[in-house]
Amino acid sequence: MTRHILGAGVMGLALASELAGRGVAVSLHDRGGAPGPHACSWWAGGMLAPFCEGETAEEPVVRLGQEAAGWWRAHGAEVTAGGTLVVALGRDAGELARFARRTAGHVSLDGAGVTALEPDLAGRFARALHFPDEAHLAPRQALAALAAGLAARGVGIEMTAPEVVDFDCRGLAARDALADLRGVKGEMLVLRTPDVTLSRPVRLLHPRIPLYVVPRGDGVFMLGATMIESGERGRITARSLLEMLTAAWALHPAFGEAEVLEIGVDARPAFRDNLPRIRRRGGTIYLNGLFRHGFLLAPAMARMAADLVTEGRKPEVMDEDRAER
Known part of the structure; x- marks a missing residue:
């Protein structure tokens, strides 16, 4: 069974990489094609700085963000660990x-x-x-590394929309479905x-x-x-x-x-509290709300979504069937 992912920014690429690494068949779709100036993640700072983010961010950002440097390094990104x-x-x-x-x-x-x-x-x-204990990376190189890793597994970025969307990783474009974004x-x-x-x-x-x-x-x-x-x-x-x-x-x-x-x-x-959400709506699971923590939190979000698919484990950031207000 192929899982179809809509959105090939940092979240979509991270999720596709995590699922493919676990043997799940995936297809990745983005009308903009490969990552570029059209993607919010193209303009990121690339700081993997969970402790600094603790100045204003909630505890989950600090804790989950500590996964990021190791995950990016394992997926081909050049991570500089100079603090x-x-x-x-x-x-x-x-x-x-x-x-x-x-x-x-x-x-x-x-x-x-x-x-x-x-x-x-x-x-x-x-x-x-x-x-x-903090680090940084070059976002554009990191995105290219994920895309290259997926291509090596036969997963390209398709510029057409899938008939069925299993995962929506469109970022702000998902406001058409997530009214509180x-x-x-x-x-x-x-x-x-x-x-x-x-x-x-x-x-x-x-x-x-x-x-x-x-x-x-x-x-x-x-x-x-x-x-x-x-x-x-x-x-x-x-x-x-x-x-x-x-x-x-x-x-x-x-x-x-x-x-x-x-x-x-x-x-x-x-979202209102600047924390990310994994939210199920019918047959689609939305991964969104990364705020300014895209490269910091995408690895943990991808891991939790993959755990949900492969092990049935509910993510700690799951917001199941939330009614829009």
Whole structure:
């Protein structure tokens, strides 16, 4: 029996990979074809940072997210396990203390510790937090690795809709069936500068727009990202652009001379509590609500959905036959 999956973003690809790895026949469908700019996951930061996410996220995000790095590595993604560095400017020292209180899995660093981890930040931050057990990946390479792994098993991405949908992984497009799904807009930048070298994601805390900078190699960095209550997917605002570039300059002045390679905008799918759901509607199972935790939570969601199919085990995030309001 073939299981038909609609949506080939990070969730659909992860689910297809998990099922195929267990010997389940699958077909994968997406009218956009292979992952690209049309997919929300194309614009992700790729931070596998469950402990940092604990600042605002609920306990399941922290716990389930700890599966992610190992899962991605096992499925061909290049995972860099250098941890996450969290810093704040002197005037925002209270933000760093607050972040420390709300999270676990970190060690405190002084200025010398910051320099030892990231020499290019020497003398810029007197205090920092290091989350050594976190990691990051390049989302586009990770998506390509999943697609290649599926292709090796004879599973391509079909651009036609299946007659029967067993799993719906369309993200925000599934609002036509999930009325309580909302969009949270994110805006991001890709910059290139040969004058900064970072080995791990760096989060700069800020009262208005906290910034994260993720190294992509060869002097390329991803900067993100805003969180705006909107399903709009097409434009960045001047204010957001200014805020992100100003924060990047505050992290290191060389970013002020960086080349802007890309500007990305999309809307993340989220439920009211920003927690994911596996929801059954008739013969279709919906996997959705990853919010900003797509690469972090897709592995656990895929595992739970595969457990449901192969072992009849009910997922902890199952929301069975919920009536829409």
